[in-house]
Amino acid sequence: MDLINFEATELRLGLPGSTDEQPEIKSTPSPVKTNKRSSSKMDSSVPDEQDSSRSPPAKTQVVGWPPVRSYRKNILQGKKSEPESGSGMYVKVSMDGAPYLRKVDLKVYKGYGELMKGLQEMFKCIVGLYSEMEGYKSEYAPTYEDKDGDWMLVGDVPWDMFLTSCTRLRIMKSCDVIES
Amino acid sequence: MNAPMPPQQQVTNLDVNVSSMGSSFPEEVLEHVLSFITSHTDRNIVSLVCKSWYDIERWCRRRIFVGNCYAVSPAIVIRRFPEVRSVEVKGKPHFADFNLVPDGWGGYFYPWICEMAKACPWLEEIRLKRMVVTDECLELIAKSFKNFKVLVLSSCEGFSTDGLAAIAANCRDLRELDLRESDVEDLSGRWLSHFPNSCTSLQSLNISCLSSEISFSVLQHLIARSPNLKTLRLNRAVPLEKLYTLLHRAPQLVELGTGAYSAEIRSDVYTNLTDAFSRCKELKGLSGFWDVVPSYLPALYSVCSRLTSLNLSYATIQSPDVTKIITLCPNLQSLSVLDYIEDTGLNAVSLSCKDLRELRVFPSDPFVADANVSLTEQGLVDVSEGCTKLQSVLYFCRQMSNSALSSIAKNRPNLTCFRLCILEPRAPDYLTFEPLDSGFGAIVDHCKQLQRLSLSGLLTDRVFEYIGKRAKKLEMLSIAFAGDTDLGLHHVLSGCDSLRKLEIRDCPFGDKALLANVSKLETMRSLWMSSCSVSLGACKRLSQKMPRLNVEVIDEQGDLDSRPDSCHVEKLYVYRSVAGPRFDMPSFIRTMGQNPAYRRKKKKADP
Numbered sequence: 119m120d121l122i123n124f125e126a127t128e129l130r131l132g133l134p135g136s137t138d139e140q141p142e143i144k145s146t147p148s149p150v151k152t153n154k155r156s157s158s159k160m161d162s163s164v165p166d167e168q169d170s171s172r173s174p175p176a177k178t179q180v181v182g183w184p185p186v187r188s189y190r191k192n193i194l195q196g197k198k199s200e201p202e203s204g205s206g207m208y209v210k211v212s213m214d215g216a217p218y219l220r221k222v223d224l225k226v227y228k229g230y231g232e233l234m235k236g237l238q239e240m241f242k243c244i245v246g247l248y249s250e251m252e253g254y255k256s257e258y259a260p261t262y263e264d265k266d267g268d269w270m271l272v273g274d275v276p277w278d279m280f281l282t283s284c285t286r287l288r289i290m291k292s293c294d295v296i297e298s
Numbered sequence: 299m300n301a302p303m304p305p306q307q308q309v310t311n312l313d314v315n316v317s318s319m320g321s322s323f324p325e326e327v328l329e330h331v332l333s334f335i336t337s338h339t340d341r342n343i344v345s346l347v348c349k350s351w352y353d354i355e356r357w358c359r360r361r362i363f364v365g366n367c368y369a370v371s372p373a374i375v376i377r378r379f380p381e382v383r384s385v386e387v388k389g390k391p392h393f394a395d396f397n398l399v400p401d402g403w404g405g406y407f408y409p410w411i412c413e414m415a416k417a418c419p420w421l422e423e424i425r426l427k428r429m430v431v432t433d434e435c436l437e438l439i440a441k442s443f444k445n446f447k448v449l450v451l452s453s454c455e456g457f458s459t460d461g462l463a464a465i466a467a468n469c470r471d472l473r474e475l476d477l478r479e480s481d482v483e484d485l486s487g488r489w490l491s492h493f494p495n496s497c498t499s500l501q502s503l504n505i506s507c508l509s510s511e512i513s514f515s516v517l518q519h520l521i522a523r524s525p526n527l528k529t530l531r532l533n534r535a536v537p538l539e540k541l542y543t544l545l546h547r548a549p550q551l552v553e554l555g556t557g558a559y560s561a562e563i564r565s566d567v568y569t570n571l572t573d574a575f576s577r578c579k580e581l582k583g584l585s586g587f588w589d590v591v592p593s594y595l596p597a598l599y600s601v602c603s604r605l606t607s608l609n610l611s612y613a614t615i616q617s618p619d620v621t622k623i624i625t626l627c628p629n630l631q632s633l634s635v636l637d638y639i640e641d642t643g644l645n646a647v648s649l650s651c652k653d654l655r656e657l658r659v660f661p662s663d664p665f666v667a668d669a670n671v672s673l674t675e676q677g678l679v680d681v682s683e684g685c686t687k688l689q690s691v692l693y694f695c696r697q698m699s700n701s702a703l704s705s706i707a708k709n710r711p712n713l714t715c716f717r718l719c720i721l722e723p724r725a726p727d728y729l730t731f732e733p734l735d736s737g738f739g740a741i742v743d744h745c746k747q748l749q750r751l752s753l754s755g756l757l758t759d760r761v762f763e764y765i766g767k768r769a770k771k772l773e774m775l776s777i778a779f780a781g782d783t784d785l786g787l788h789h790v791l792s793g794c795d796s797l798r799k800l801e802i803r804d805c806p807f808g809d810k811a812l813l814a815n816v817s818k819l820e821t822m823r824s825l826w827m828s829s830c831s832v833s834l835g836a837c838k839r840l841s842q843k844m845p846r847l848n849v850e851v852i853d854e855q856g857d858l859d860s861r862p863d864s865c866h867v868e869k870l871y872v873y874r875s876v877a878g879p880r881f882d883m884p885s886f887i888r889t890m891g892q893n894p895a896y897r898r899k900k901k902k903a904d905p
Contacts, residue, residue, distance in 0.1 A: 179665060180723070181396075181397060182393065182396035182398045182803070183396070183723065184664045184694065185396045185719060185776075185778075186660070186694075187395050187479070188397060189481075189507070190612075190660065191664070194612075194662060194663075
């Protein structure tokens with residue numbers, strides 16, 4: 119026999135609202151359940167959304183259900199978050215003297231080093247490594263336009279901040295870059 | 299060992315001692331005969347014939363398989379089979395894959411490697427599944443076995459790339475290094491450089507679970523000096539633009555796992571890739587395919603006609619693209635895919651892939667209530683109809699009906715593995731709103747060779763009655779959110795003659811069924827029950843009645859000693875063992891019947 123107080127404090131992995139006592143087998147089927155909405159038991163802690171045609175309500179997640187390995191879950195979830203944040207972070211890249219512009223996905227790069235390498239490959243020019251002390255050594259310098267419309271030298275701010283503020287890139291000839 | 303006896307002595311001894319009949323047969327002959335007997339079950343039976351056969355068999359046993367690492371003691375196993383060359387051990391219960399087994403549960407490989415390092419210098423192969431393997435274990439492997447050849451770590455954890463470096467550096471004859479789906483602490487990709495230039499023996503390399511970038515030139519050079527490399531599963535970080543250079547160096551590959559299958563769309567990359575694949579005349583299996591850019595799929599067309607295995611289950615490509623490539627593979631035997639394939643795609647598969655033996659369809663969006671793709675029961679029905687050799691199914695979907703299950707069962711009585719996961723727990727037949735009892739009943743009725751079954755949807759005790767009566771070959775059963783009373787569990791335990799592994803979660807099964815079937819549990823490898831209605835008292839009683847079972851209660855709420863016997867246990871894991879209770883458990887796991895004081899004493903005594 120279950121003690122009622124104990125049940126209240128019992129830590130279980132069952133569905134919210136479900137109890138150990140199962141109803142007796144009904145000879146008539148339970149109330150009509152359509153395919154569209156999950157059962158009320160599942161959604162008890164999720165706000166009711168009537169016609170959410172845009173984003174279907176997420177289910178209350180039960181531990182280990184559905185039986186999909188976390189390895190697989192992580193990969194699928196990781197992929198989906200990319201399109202949601204504006205299908206990658208494509209920005210235009212122009213280079214002084216080049217006849218056409220390119221587009222690059224900033225999300226693909228983990229930091230400035232990789233971005234430089236990527237730009238280098240794209241434009242087959244020597245952009246060079248950024249040095250805080252000396253600025254760019256080579257003929258060209260990478261700059262970017264931020265949300266205020268100002269042209270900034272690439273590399274000053276932390277990478278994550280750069281990602282949020284960069285709207286386009288321009289690889290300028292070094293002689294045109296004004297150093298402060 | 300006994301030398302063969304001269305003829306006259308054999309005749310006189312024959313009447314006196316029956317057990318010497320074994321020794322009248324020269325042991326070299328028996329050993330030779332035994333070398334043809336490879337199945338573990340058969341070997342075990344052979345060893346039971348008589349004492350001399352037991353002795354002969356143990357000296358010539360080369361492969362051992364331990365399905366539950368806690369069922370036997372490593373020391374005793376190694377002592378019994380001193381000439382073993384290949385060891386396979388499994389640790390955590392299957393539900394660990396779905397985070398139902400708490401961290402710290404156990405499954406440590408260390409005690410095993412300690413014994414083997416001492417006693418088996420000629421060990422060649424280690425295969426582990428769901429075990430905790432530390433860098434120290436890997437270092438021990440690396441320096442203890444001169445002839446070490448094969449290391450397979452399937453869903454293991456606890457080690458880092460430093461341990462891998464030790465293996466790479468020291469195992470001169472390494473043939474196989476397979477890390478499938480293990481959780482590796484990926485410190486850097488440098489470990490691969492530890493393979494010496496003299497290492498040319500690699501036949502199989504699976505690093506798909508690693509996230510770090512590997513030096514491409516190191517990888518290239520390793521592949522170039524491994525002429526026998528047949529299986530290569532790369533990790534996601536290996537760029538598609540460079541894949542062709544690897545393929546050029548390994549045109550003999552039979553199985554390839556690509557890295558991320560995406561790159562900027564460039565004609566030179568495409569041409570290189572197409573050309574490289576066309577040179578791989580032996581390629582039979584493909585996997586990998588993270589981040590697929592559909593425009594690059596046609597590069598594979600030249601190998602499709604030879605493919606027997608295709609794993610696209612990480613490829614988030616939509617129906618026309620995914621269907622196109624699969625339907626170009628008429629010899630496909632094994633297919634894994636996401637539900638983006640939809641019913642239309644599966645219908646096409648049923649028409650093109652007539653040799654299909656195994657189908658696995660995974661959910662692209664498992665946590666969303668509404669269907670995001672048009673994949674229903676119809677896809678599986680079509681495949682069951684068109685693919686006459688289909689034996690093994692793993693299918694995630696959002697709706698099912700009894701009539702569909704019945705069709706599948708009638709179409710494919712040769713099914714040996716049927717795992718159905720309807721995403722919504724307790725979902726009824728979507729047409730009639732009835733339980734899916736009769737549908738699954740049809741499955742066990744028609745598929746008489748069924749060895750593995752996973753249930754889902756709305757199910758009453760009746761389905762278990764069917765299973766108990768008809769699923770006589772069933773070895774593994776997974777149950778979730780099903781049944782009404784203890785009768786359900788009782789049907790299974792009393793009826794399924796071949797049952798070895800039973801795993802149950804969130805079912806109203808309790809003490810009565812368990813205590814009425816205690817002897818059955820000793821004929822099985824293990825029983826897992828979580829979020830059911832089993833009381834602490836029943837666990838204690840079970841343990842008292844069956845001393846050769848380890849009845850382990852897992853309860854993270856703590857303070858198990860002061861709980862009343864009537865309280866329900868969170869999780870229960872019962873398994874037969876000749877090694878007695880284990881002592882490597884965390885505080886939230888208790889073996890029933892173990893006096894806590896005795897447990898502490900024993901712990902101190904252990905070295």
